[in-house]
Amino acid sequence: MCKLISMILTKKEVYFLDSGDSHEEIIEKFKLKEYNSKKELNFVRVEITPDQETTDFFDWSEEALSRWTYKVDQDIMPDWYVSEYDEKRTREYLPIVLKERFKDNIWNGYLDFSYSGVKITELPADLQVGGSLDLRNTNITELPAGLQVGGSLYLSNTNITELPAGLRVGGSLDLSYSKITKLPADMHVGGSLNLSNTNITELPAGLHVNGYLNLYNTKITKLPAGLHVGDWLSLRETNITELPAGLHVGGSLNLSNTNITELPAGLHVNGYLSLYNCKNIIELPAGLQVSGYLDLNNTKITKLPADLQVDSDIYKDF
Numbered sequence: 001m002c003k004l005i006s007m008i009l010t011k012k013e014v015y016f017l018d019s020g021d022s023h024e025e026i027i028e029k030f031k032l033k034e035y036n037s038k039k040e041l042n043f044v045r046v047e048i049t050p051d052q053e054t055t056d057f058f059d060w061s062e063e064a065l066s067r068w069t070y071k072v073d074q075d076i077m078p079d080w081y082v083s084e085y086d087e088k089r090t091r092e093y094l095p096i097v098l099k100e101r102f103k104d105n106i107w108n109g110y111l112d113f114s115y116s117g118v119k120i121t122e123l124p125a126d127l128q129v130g131g132s133l134d135l136r137n138t139n140i141t142e143l144p145a146g147l148q149v150g151g152s153l154y155l156s157n158t159n160i161t162e163l164p165a166g167l168r169v170g171g172s173l174d175l176s177y178s179k180i181t182k183l184p185a186d187m188h189v190g191g192s193l194n195l196s197n198t199n200i201t202e203l204p205a206g207l208h209v210n211g212y213l214n215l216y217n218t219k220i221t222k223l224p225a226g227l228h229v230g231d232w233l234s235l236r237e238t239n240i241t242e243l244p245a246g247l248h249v250g251g252s253l254n255l256s257n258t259n260i261t262e263l264p265a266g267l268h269v270n271g272y273l274s275l276y277n278c279k280n281i282i283e284l285p286a287g288l289q290v291s292g293y294l295d296l297n298n299t300k301i302t303k304l305p306a307d308l309q310v311d312s313d314i315y316k317d318f
Contacts, residue, residue, distance in 0.1 A: 002055075002202075004021055004047040004048065004049045005021060005047065005048045005049075005094065005097055006021040006022065006023050006026065006045070006046070006047050006073075007026070007046050007087055007090060007093065007097070008023060008026045008027060008030070008032060008043050008044070008045060008046075009043055009046055009089075009090060010032070010042055010043045011042075011078075011080045013145070013281075014093045015032070015043075016093065016097045016100075017029065017031050017152050018100050018101060018108055018109075018245055019101060019108040019109025019110070019130065019131070020109055021047075021103055023045045023146050027043075027114070029259075030297055033185065033260050036048075036266055037201055038288065039131045040078060040079070040283075040286070041078035042066070042078070043078075044072060044074065044077060044081055044086070045073040045074050045076065046071065046073060046074070046086075046090055047070075047071045047073050047091070047162050048069065048070050048071070048090070048091070048094055049068060049069045049071070050068055051064070051067035051068055051069070051118075051120050052118055053117070054067070054068075054074070054118055054120070055118060055119050055120060055121045055122070055139075056115070056120070056121075056122065057092045058102070058123075060095055060098050060099075060147050061269045063143065064308075065074070065091070065094055065095060067254065068091075068094065068158050070087045070090065070091065071205060075298060077169045082120070089303070090165045093142065100289075103188070103230035103286075105124065105127075105128060105130065105131060106128040106129075106130060107126060107127070107295065108130045109130055109131045109133050109156065110129075110131035110133075110134075111129050111132070111133050111134070111169070111187075111214070112132075112133075112153065113134060113135050113138050114133040114134040114135065114136035114137055114138070114154065114238050118138075118218055118249065119138075119139055120135075120137050120140060121140060121141070122142075122144070122148030122207045123140070123143065123144050123147070124144060125144045125145055125146060126144065126145070126146035126147075127144055127146070127147050127148075128147075128148045128149075129148070129149045129150060130148065130151075130152070131150060131151040131238065132150075132151030132152040132153070132154070132171060132283060133143075133149045133151070133152075133153050133154070134154040135153075135154060135155055135159070136154045136174075136287065137155050137157045137158070138155075138158060140155075140158050140159070140160065140163075140213055140251065141159045141160065141161075142156075142160065142161075142162075143160065143163060143164050143167070144164065144166065145164045145165070145166075145227050146164070146166070147164055147167055147168075148167075148168040149168070149169045149170060149171070149238075150161075150170045150171075150174040151170055151171040152169065152170075152171030152173070152174070152191060152273070153171070153172075153173050154174045154175070154177060155168045155173070155174060155178050155180075156174050156175065156176040156177050156194070156300070157173050157176075157177045157178065157179045158179070158214075159178070159218070160175070160178050160179060160180055161179045161180060161181055161186075162180065162181065163180070163183060163184050163187060164184065165184045165185075165186055165227060166184070166186050167187045167188070167230050168188050168211035169185060169188065169189045170190045170191075171190055171191040172190075172191035172192040172193070172194070172211055173189045173192075173193050173194070174194040175193075175194060175195050175198060175200075176194045176195065176196045176197055176198065176214070177196075177197045177198070178198055179198075180195070180198050180199070180200055181198075181199055181200060182200070182202070183200070183203065183204050184204065185205065187204065187207075189209060189210075189306070190210055191210055191211040191213070192210075192212045192213070192214070192231065193207065193209045193211070193212075193213050194212075195214060195215055195216065195218055196214045196216040196217055196218065196234070197217045197218070198218055198219075199215065199218070199219050199220065200215075200218045200219060201218075201219045201220060201221060201301060202221075203219065203220070203223060203224050204224065205224045205225070206224065206226065206228075206311075207224060207227055207228070208228045209228065209229050209230060209238075210230040210231075210269040211230055211231045212229065212230075212231040212232045212233070212234075212251065213232075213233050213234070214232045214234045215228045215233070215234060216235075216236045216237055216238070216254075217236070217238070217239055218238055219238075219239070219278040220239070220240060221238070221239045221240060221241070222241075222242075222244075223243065223247065224241070224244060224312065225244045225245050225246055226243060226245070226246040226247075227246070227247050227248070228248045229247075229249045229250060229251075231249065231250050231251040232249070232250075232251035232252040232253070232271060233249045233251070233252075233253050233254070234254040235253075235254065235255050235258055235260075236254045236255070236256045236257055236258070236274075237256075237257050237258070237284075238258055239259055240255070240258045240259065240260060240288075241258075241259045241260060241261050241280070242260065242261060243260070243263060243264055243267075244264060245264065247264065247267075249270070250270055251268060251270055251271040252270075252271030252272045252273070252274075252292060253269045253272075253273050253274070254274045255273070255274060255275050256274045256275065256276035256278065256295070257276070257277045257312070258278055259278075259279075259280050260275070260278050260281055261280045261281055262283075263281070263284065263285045264279060264285060264290065265286050265289075266284040266285070266286055266287035267287070267288050267289070268284070268289045268292065269287060269288075269292070270288065270292045271290075271292045272290070272291075272294070272295070272312070273290045273292070273294050273295070273297040274291045275294075275295060275299055275301075276294055276295045276296075276298055276299075276300075277297070277298040277299070278302075279298075279299070279300065279301050281299055281300070281301065281302060281307075282299075282300045282302075283301060284301060284304065284305050284308060284312065285305070286305055286307060287305075287307060288305065288308050288309070289309040289310075290309065290310045290311065290312075291311050291312075291317065292311065292312050292313075292318070293310070293312040293313045293314070294310045294314045294315070295315045296315060297316055297317065299316070301316070
């Protein structure tokens with residue numbers, strides 16, 4: 001994570017990982033023993049964190065790195081530890097660690113700027129992150145062209161208004177509470193997509209979401225034909241009036257507090273179906289199948305189709 005760079009100091013060596021910032025992982029990888037045969041401490045856990053005033057995390061000049069904060073992460077110290085000397089030799093390794101993690105514009109591991117205090121405003125072009133990239137609550141306003149993220153990408157509570165063409169995210173993409181207004185047509189997301197509490201008005205044609213799709217409290221009014229959602233789909237508190245042809249939802253479907261007027265014939269829902277407080281729907285379609293519960297409370301539906309299949313409870317005051 002970019003919140004800190006963790007290292008282990010022994011009397012003669014400095015140990016670190018090419019990715020990850022767990023002291024325990026360093027200890028395990030290098031098979032370090034905390035005490036010697038005389039019951040004396042063998043090493044010291046240290047951390048170096050970025051300067052919180054920086055706007056460019058990737059400025060690794062000598063002057064910039066000198067402002068990073070050095071911290072010892074334990075209370076009891078070995079007799080050989082000398083604060084000024086050991087801090088100096090640790091800092092000498094910092095550019096080595098960073099360059100090992102960032103080769104050919106690829107950051108090896110998880111890059112986390114959320115809640116770190118770092119005032120990052122931009123990222124380098126064609127950046128690739130092997131793990132997840134967390135930019136929540138930062139001042140970032142745009143992402144660079146060519147960005148690829150092997151894990152998840154977290155952009156909630158940012159001022160991002162659009163995403164770069166060709167964005168590749170191996171895991172999930174969280175844009176909740178951001179300023180996003182549209183998505184690129186060629187975007188790829190391997191996991192879930194969270195757009196809740198945004199001003200998004202439409203989704204790109206042919207969108208395929210392997211995980212859940214959360215559109216709660218968005219400005220969406222229409223879904224693209226053939227939309228595929230591998231897990232649950234939430235349209236709660238939207239102005240959606242109908243579902244598209246060819247819609248596939250692998251989990252639950254939440255349509256509560258929407259303006260939905262009808263459901264497609266033969267709809268299969270592999271979880272619960274909530275139509276709570278949908279005032280404009282008056283009947284259910286033929287062939288409807290629901291694997292979980294069916295919530296019809298506060299609707300105008302008064303009659304159930306003869307071929308309705310619901311595997312759990314039906315909630316409705318008839």
